[in-house]
Amino acid sequence: MLDYYVESQIDAKLTAIEAQINAQEDAIRNDPTLTPVQKQQQIAQLEALKAVLNQVQLGINEYLESAGAGQSLLKILLCGGNNMGVSPYWKTTPIDAYFGWLNDPILVEVQMLLNQMNKSDVYWSTSVPGVAVNYTSVDDAIRRGGGEVVQKTGKKDTKEVGKIVTYHNQTIQWVCLDTSKSQQSPEYQQGVNFPACQNYQADWTPEQALAKGYVQAFATDYANRIEGTDGNMFGSPILGDQVQIYVSDIYRTVFLNYEKDTTDWHGVTLRRYGLQKKDLQNYTTNPSEAGQYYSFGPSGLENLTAATGTTLFASKPHFLDADTILSASIVGLSPKRDIHDTYLDIEPNTGALSRAHKRLQVLYQLDDVKLPELSPATANAIFTLCNSTENVTISCDNLDLTLKCLAIPSNWKFYNQRVYLPYAWCDEWTVGRHSDAKSIKHGIYETDEFANYIRLWSYIIAGVIAAIVVGMYAGRFIFQNERTFEEDEEAGRARSTQSHQI
Numbered sequence: 001m002l003d004y005y006v007e008s009q010i011d012a013k014l015t016a017i018e019a020q021i022n023a024q025e026d027a028i029r030n031d032p033t034l035t036p037v038q039k040q041q042q043i044a045q046l047e048a049l050k051a052v053l054n055q056v057q058l059g060i061n062e063y064l065e066s067a068g069a070g071q072s073l074l075k076i077l078l079c080g081g082n083n084m085g086v087s088p089y090w091k092t093t094p095i096d097a098y099f100g101w102l103n104d105p106i107l108v109e110v111q112m113l114l115n116q117m118n119k120s121d122v123y124w125s126t127s128v129p130g131v132a133v134n135y136t137s138v139d140d141a142i143r144r145g146g147g148e149v150v151q152k153t154g155k156k157d158t159k160e161v162g163k164i165v166t167y168h169n170q171t172i173q174w175v176c177l178d179t180s181k182s183q184q185s186p187e188y189q190q191g192v193n194f195p196a197c198q199n200y201q202a203d204w205t206p207e208q209a210l211a212k213g214y215v216q217a218f219a220t221d222y223a224n225r226i227e228g229t230d231g232n233m234f235g236s237p238i239l240g241d242q243v244q245i246y247v248s249d250i251y252r253t254v255f256l257n258y259e260k261d262t263t264d265w266h267g268v269t270l271r272r273y274g275l276q277k278k279d280l281q282n283y284t285t286n287p288s289e290a291g292q293y294y295s296f297g298p299s300g301l302e303n304l305t306a307a308t309g310t311t312l313f314a315s316k317p318h319f320l321d322a323d324t325i326l327s328a329s330i331v332g333l334s335p336k337r338d339i340h341d342t343y344l345d346i347e348p349n350t351g352a353l354s355r356a357h358k359r360l361q362v363l364y365q366l367d368d369v370k371l372p373e374l375s376p377a378t379a380n381a382i383f384t385l386c387n388s389t390e391n392v393t394i395s396c397d398n399l400d401l402t403l404k405c406l407a408i409p410s411n412w413k414f415y416n417q418r419v420y421l422p423y424a425w426c427d428e429w430t431v432g433r434h435s436d437a438k439s440i441k442h443g444i445y446e447t448d449e450f451a452n453y454i455r456l457w458s459y460i461i462a463g464v465i466a467a468i469v470v471g472m473y474a475g476r477f478i479f480q481n482e483r484t485f486e487e488d489e490e491a492g493r494a495r496s497t498q499s500h501q502i
Contacts, residue, residue: 005117006073007064013399014057017385020394021046021053042391049392052385056403059378063406067372072406075371079405081105086408088369097424100130103191123180127194131362131424132249136193143185144196146176149230159235161351164226164246169202173224173251174214175307176200181213217251217307223292227253231344231358236351243273243346249360250314251307252293254279262345266437270345270354280321297365298323301420311365316340317425318361329419347440354432361425368417371410379407 028034028042064072078086082105092101107126114122135141146168154161167173176182176197183198197213204212216224228244241258256273263269282299283290290296294303300322302314319327320335327333345355382403386396 005113006076010060010399010402013397014053014060017394017396017399018050018053021049024392045392049385049394052381055381056378056385059375059381060403063372063374063378071372075406075408075410076402077106077109078371079402079408081107081109086371086405086410088366088412094424096130098130098132098426099134100128100194102127102194104128125179125195126191129194132426139187140193143187144194147199151229154235157235158351161235162229162233163235164228164230166202167226167246167248169200171226172221173217173226174200174209175217175251176213177215177307177309178213181211215306217304218293220292223252225253231356232353234346234351234353236349238271238346238348238351243344245344247358249358250302250304252302256344259343265345265354265432266434266441268347268354268437268440271348272343272345274341274343275316277321280316282323298326298420300326301363313363313365313420315361315363315420316342317359317427318422325416326420329415330422333422350440352432352436352440353430354436356430358428359425360428361422363420363422366414366419366421368414369410369412372406373409374403374406376407379403 025043025046028039028046031039034042075086082090084090103126107124107128111124111126114120114124133144135144148169149167150165152160152163152165179195179197182196185196187193188195200209200212200214218224226246228246231245231247234243242255244253244255246253255276257276259272259274261269262272278286278289280300280302281290282295282297282301285299286295294306295301297303297313300315300319304312304314315322315326316335317340318333318335319330320337320340327335340359341357342359343357344353346352347354382396382400386394386400
């Protein structure tokens with residue numbers, strides 16, 4: 001729709017230029033102040049401009065036939081709205097890059113085109129979502145938050161503390177991708193805040209969710225499941241080899257493996273859990289699991305394309321634990337485990353998260369980009385046409401600037417035709433206070449020491465009681481043996497007396 005509109009606008013401007021030339025020819029022929037020679041000379045200049053105009057028209061037609069109006073529109077939009085010019089890159093602040101921004105210049109230009117076409121009723125957003133959500137007010141959080149997160153309290157079973165029951169009315173992850181299909185809240189204003197979908201409802205069918213603009217991030221119900229805790233609290237005690245958490249940033253439930261014990265948190269022993277290596281493997285290495293997460297690229301990437309509608313991926317910062325081809329393609333990367341890895345340190349007796357670093361890198365898949373180029377001859381011809389001579393004035397309505405933009409060489413090539421370009425990485429971390437550690441030490445640890453003290457004296461008392469019982473049984477046994485011996489001795493004397501009497 002937009003591309004054909006732009007093509008028609010270029011044709012209209014060329015037609016207007018031709019009309020100006022014809023009108024000036026008529027004016028010259030009817031000008032009584034000009035001599036025949038003067039008329040002939042000026043008309044010859046206009047006829048030469050007509051020839052140039054024909055050259056421009058042929059050049060534009062050839063360009064559109066080979067390039068397509070859609071690619072031309074993209075190039076024109078980049079010329080007018082990108083602060084980097086005709087380039088697939090753009091400049092923005094770190095805050096905007098992370099949380100998104102409103103009124104993007106290129107998207108605003110598209111909105112202007114829609115308005116010129118009297119298509120202002122067509123839904124269009126000029127906002128660019130970020131990799132994380134920044135709620136600017138309570139109302140904004142209610143409008144865009146997606147609903148409640150229901151978790152278990154552990155009242156009946158302390159091992160269930162923090163486990164998610166429903167997340168935004170979901171037990172299987174659905175992500176709003178197309179806000180144009182959902183009912184917009186009355187509070188939403190274009191260019192003032194970000195659009196949001198209607199909150200997901202638990203009784204929706206998959207067909208209803210799709211109709212509301214929701215999609216699933218991955219291929220199977222297992223891959224899209226919402227289970228475990230949100231990583232802030234765990235049931236106690238935590239002694240197993242794995243814990244399960246739901247990471248909303250990557251739309252995925254994962255298991256974390258036990259790695260080691262640490263004692264550097266104010267003397268309190270913590271159990272450290274980290275990401276499984278198999279969760280970072282690609283389809284070639286781990287086809288049974290990686291396929292359901294669309295992991296068909298290099299190892300070390302989480303494919304978020306289905307959830308975001310663009311070729312977006314996540315990884316550990318600087319491509320730690322990823323295929324080396326990824327870091328080798330980008331200058332300046334140096335993965336280091338101590339500053340780029342993700343882990344949770346959990347106090348095992350309480351299940352409390354005592355220290356954590358959730359480190360995440362967001363990146364885009366960029367393929368070789370080549371936008372069409374108008375021939376330099378056509379660009380030069382329109383420049384000649386639009387720059388007035390002494391006797392001829394032609395208004396091109398910025399058509400010369402448009403065609404100059406279309407003639408700019410636009411060809412970007414990457415190593416092996418593709419690069420995964422890091423967009424940003426963040427370290428979301430927390431460390432428990434010293435007072436928390438002190439409370440645990442004076443509470444649980446002292447209780448454990450008291451229990452151990454009681455346990456020791458219980459063993460001692462049990463030993464004494466056992467000795468007494470053994471002594472009682474031994475004394476009884478000795479007494480019974482002595483009594484039996486005396487009875488046997490008396491019986492022997494009695495038999496001896498009887499034998500003498502006989």
